[in-house]
Amino acid sequence: MTKLLQVEGLTKVFGSVRAVDGISFELMEGEILGLLGPNGAGKTTTLQMLLGLTTPTSGSVSIFGLDIKKHRQEILAKANFSSSYISMPFALTVWENLTVFAMLYEVKERKRKITELLKKFEIEELRDVPVRRLSSGQITRVSLAKSLLNDPKVLFLDEPTASLDPDIADKTRSLLQEIKEERGLSILYTSHNMKEVEELCDRVIFMNRGKVVAQGRPEEIMRDFAGSSLDDVFLKIARGKTYG
Numbered sequence: 001m002t003k004l005l006q007v008e009g010l011t012k013v014f015g016s017v018r019a020v021d022g023i024s025f026e027l028m029e030g031e032i033l034g035l036l037g038p039n040g041a042g043k044t045t046t047l048q049m050l051l052g053l054t055t056p057t058s059g060s061v062s063i064f065g066l067d068i069k070k071h072r073q074e075i076l077a078k079a080n081f082s083s084s085y086i087s088m089p090f091a092l093t094v095w096e097n098l099t100v101f102a103m104l105y106e107v108k109e110r111k112r113k114i115t116e117l118l119k120k121f122e123i124e125e126l127r128d129v130p131v132r133r134l135s136s137g138q139i140t141r142v143s144l145a146k147s148l149l150n151d152p153k154v155l156f157l158d159e160p161t162a163s164l165d166p167d168i169a170d171k172t173r174s175l176l177q178e179i180k181e182e183r184g185l186s187i188l189y190t191s192h193n194m195k196e197v198e199e200l201c202d203r204v205i206f207m208n209r210g211k212v213v214a215q216g217r218p219e220e221i222m223r224d225f226a227g228s229s230l231d232d233v234f235l236k237i238a239r240g241k242t243y244g
Contacts, residue, residue: 002029004154004186005050010059012045019045021210022059027154030184032176034197034218036230037207038238043190046207047156050188051081063154077105082147083158084140090132094123094142097131098149105150117145120175122168136163144172148179155187161196173200194230204230208237 005027012020020042027033035043048054050061052072061068063075088097095114102110118124121141131139140163147155157176161169173196179185191197197204198218205215214221214237218230225241227233 001031003027004029004064005188006060006062007050008060008062010046010049010061011057012042012049012054013057018210020049020056023207023210023212024059025205025212025215027186027188029153029186030180031202032180032187032189032200034201034204035188035190035207036194036197036204036234037213038234040209041207042210043207044158047081047158047188047190051079051156052076077150078152079154079156080147080150080152081156081158082140082143082160084136084143084160084162085158086143088131088139088142088146091130093128093130094118094134095127097142098146101146102149107149110149113149114145117148121145122171137165137168140164141168141172151183153184153186155185157187157189159191160189161191161193169196176200192234194234198230206233206237208240213237 003026008024010020010023011018023046035046037043045054049056052068064078066075068075098114099110102114107113118127121144123138123141126134126138131142140160144160161172164172176187177200180187189201201218203215203217204221206213214224221233222230225233225236227236
């Protein structure tokens with residue numbers, strides 16, 4: 001398997017706070033890797049550094065073998081991102097939003113691609129609706145559609161199903177698995193839904209207080225923490241417990 005993402009000694013300090021403290025991990029081609037941990041663990045800051053939105057205090061991020069600091073535009077042309085917590089231009093319709101992003105990514109046959117993604121996420125009827133009139137779940141689906149416009153090789157998903165109802169969340173997980181298997185898509189996935197993580201992720205990383213405190217296959221971590229589920233492991237880590 002090809003290593004698509006390599007993080008080494010990544011650190012971010014804000015004043016006296018070490019938000020991310022010397023973490024290292026990798027993401028392989030065709031892998032879904034869960035980035036987990038309680039609120040304040042450092043996940044969002046880590047994602048921001050991986051996307052080149054925040055400059056690390058120290059350490060390195062390499063994607064496709066390229067340094068994110070020197071090759072951000074080249075890297076992001078082959079990557080994408082979605083979050084339940086980002087907004088889109090509210091005055092534009094769904095179709096207009098996706099068209100703007102498709103143009104930015106220089107998507108060929110963008111009308112066909114947008115139509116295809118609207119159908120996949122079951123939001124065809126929303127194409128001419130301004131984003132300001134959408135529910136949070138509908139905006140999430142538009143954001144997910146946006147994240148697949150450029151057929152990315154690496155996808156960063158920040159709690160992508162948090163605002164979706166169980167039916168749409170299940171269909172979204174199935175779609176991601178389908179795309180992963182068809183195209184070897186690699187996904188870095190954050191979520192507080194541990195059952196979802198157990199279902200989707202090949203490996204997981206748990207962070208707490210800026211540090212990586214566990215990483216491995218879900219079943220390995222459950223064994224190491226003597227937990228019957230990742231929910232058990234999450235609670236132990238959030239409450240400051242270590243292995244066993």
